[in-house]
Every structure is written in structure tokens, then in C-alpha cells.
Amino acid sequence: MYYLFYILLALALAFFSIVSAGHALINKRDPRSSVGWIITCLVFPLVGPLAYWGMGVNRIYSRARRWHRRGKPAPRLQHPEAPQVVAPLPEELRFLRELRVLSDRVVSSPLSPGNAIEPLENGEDAYPAMLEAIAAAKRSVHLCTYIFDGDETGRRFVHELKEAVQRGVVVRVIVDSLGEKYxxxxxxxxxxxxxxxxARFLPLRPGGYLNLRNHRKILVVDGTLGFTGGMNIGDRHLSRSGERYVRDLHFRVVGPVVTDLEATFLDDWRFATGELLQAPLYPQELPGRALVRAVSDGPDKEFRKLNWIILGAISCARQRVMIVTPYFIPDRALISALVTAALRGVAVVLVLPGKNNLPFVQWATRAYLWELLQHGIRVYLQPPPFVHTKFMTVDGSWSLIGSANLDPRSLRLNFELNLEVYDVRFAQLLEHHCIQAMAGSHQTTLKEVDSRPLPTKLRDGAAKLFSPYL
Incomplete structure (x- = not known):
């Protein structure tokens, strides 16, 4: 009798493993991911399939598609008195017209004219501006962040949010449930x-989503003033935090694109709470000259929009590409794009932290650098403290700013929010910031990378094997 039980159990586990491996074979687009999950499901009965169905299956996309089939698409805001206008590119930006066409086709939000964007450096600049905006709010405050620490900075935000509620302002806050644990x-x-x-975004629970996190940073006040970038809420972004200090850039945004920032927040609010909201619309001023598009991307989207836009921007570059990012784990397509640009004569600069806060990510990154360095791409390593800044510029004309890093987690797994900006003045401002960072950094060489001790090369290579999951 016991033998029959064990035979049936073994058959059930084998069937579960085979079905799970077959699902991964059919549904996974990345062959590396497919192979990894197939091996995991077949080699580790029960544990492997459970891990696959818990972490490897994207039920977020299916959930989003069900919403659309019910006839309730996510809200996209547009003022009835301001019909969507196809904003032409200025003459000096005409060489980016193919990138513009690409973005128009893969992103639902329009490229809107008349925006102004102001960089805010570290918490010393960003937090006072954000708190002042909340203190002046009259109608609504919408805040979405990955990390909201309960330290002095977090309590200052809580105080201002509470004061706003007491004035009659509607305040909504979304915090990622994994980031909340920090x-x-x-x-x-x-x-x-x-x-x-x-609201918590995707609450953690057994069998729930360890990946697929909301990494966006959005603050919209009264529907007309926005803040976005890479900065979380906490003392770590203040210089007085000592060894925990994390340097970063955030951005103050005014103009029509703020409408799309709020639309992204409302999408996330619906996702987290099930509540479908249509916020009142207010006429947007045209305070600047920047053409800006909000690019919200995530595992609920059919296309890897950010990845395609990044590759498209690199292909349009004629003179230089400057990239500043804290986490750099490129896939083959991104490596090919950067190398191809360098071989075309484009000056490609990559600025990374000299000491990453995630050592295994730094190990994997180092395993990729030789391929870039041998084709003339310049790589600079910034000294501590850890720099969390992320942006990209092309030819001093086009910029990409926001929450996404250049790694699989941002470009495949996380919910991210970026702005693509067609504006010479703003791009050159970011280029100047990059040049300053390069001046205080160490330029690594191919000789340095090749001279790593054998144990270090083996460690870095082993970390590289897990690149799709870092």
C-alpha cells in the first residue's frame, strides 16, 4: 500500500515538473530564462515548479488584459479644451525623427510641448521642494515611491501629508510592499x-510576487506640478547620513506631461486597490520649450518599451552617448547597440559607481566591461559615496531620465516611469553633470579588467551567469 502511495506521489511530482517545464518552454521569450526554469523544474521536483509558478509566471500581464476585455481601460487624462497636438521637432532635433516615430508607435502617451524640467540634486534640493509643494496643495496629492523610510525625512513627509488632509486635500500614497520592508x-x-x-503595491505573501515590484517615483500635486526621478524618501539621500549616504538626481516637472504622470499614478492606484478614478482635469501652462513624453513600462505591458527606446536612441546617435547608471547589467542587444555605435565613431561614455551597494551586481557588471572597453567605450568609476543617479543623453539633444536602471530587473520585471526629453538646453545640462562626474572618477582600462586575479574573474563570471535574475 505504501509503495503504491509513493509511486503515485512520484508520478504526480513528475507530471507537475513536466507541465511546468512545458509552460516555461512555450511562454518564456528569453531563451536563457526558459532554459533556467526548465532545468529548475526538472531537477528540483516540487520545489522547482513551485518557485516557477510563484516567481516565474507573469500573471500581472494577464490581469491587465482582463481589465481591458471588461471594457475598463486604465484612465488616460486629456483636457477637453486642449486636444492632442502632434508637436513637430525643432530643426536642430530633426535627426531624431526616427526615434520619435518609434516612440509614437510603442508609447500611448503623446510627446507634449511646452514643458520645463529642473534637476534637483540629492535630498538637500529635492525634499524641500517636494515638501513645499505638498504644503501648498489645494486639491490633491498623489505620491508613489518604492521606499518610504520611517526616519526623520519620512516623518517630515508624513507631517505635511497629514496637514494637507486636514486642509481638505485628497491625499493618496502608494508604497511598494517590498520597498516598505527597508x-x-x-x-x-x-x-x-x-x-x-x-495602498501597498503587490503585498508580499506566500506564493506571491517577489519580483514585479513598483520602482516608480512620482509626486503630483494638484494635477499641475510633478516630481520624478530615481530618489526614494529617506535620510539616506542627505549628506549628513554618513556611510549610508546615497547621491542622486530628482526632477521637478511642470507642463502638460504632468497629466501623464498623474495618469500613471492612477493606473497604479487602480492596480493596487481596484478603484478606478478619473481625476479632475486642469488646464496646463506651457512654462518651457521641452518636448517631453512619459514612458511607463512594466510587466503588464505587451512591449519592452523602454528597452526599444534606449536601443533606438543609441542607433540615432551621431556624436556621443553618455550614460550614468548605478546598476549596469546589459543584455546582448544593448551590448551590440553600444559597440556598434562606438564602431561608427560615436563617443560612448559609461559612468558607474566605483563601489556598488550590491556587490554581486558589481561582480556581474565587471564581467561585461572587457567587451565594451576593447571597442573604445570609455568607462568611469565614481568614488564613494554610492551614486544612484541615472540618466542618458544623445548628442546633447535628447535625454532619458526617471526610475529605470540598465539591468534586467528594470527593463523586464519592474514597473518603471521615465521621461524622454527632446530639448537641447536640458540635455546639455545633464551632459555637464556627467562631465563633472567623469572629472572626479577613475577611468578604468582594458588592462585593469584583464589583470584581475583568476579567483576574481571566476567570481565575476559566476555572478554574470545570474544576470537575467539580478
């Missing part, structure tokens, strides 16, 4: 009883 005192605990409407 702080012992959570945002939910601090906001309890304040009247702030709070």
Missing part, C-alpha cells in the same frame, strides 16, 4: 490615522 517603522504605520489613503 524600514523598521513602515510608511503604513506612520500614516495610520492621518486620513491619508494608503
Amino acid at each position: 524600514s523598521r517603522t513602515t510608511a503604513a504605520e506612520l500614516l495610520k490615522g492621518t486620513g491619508v489613503r494608503f
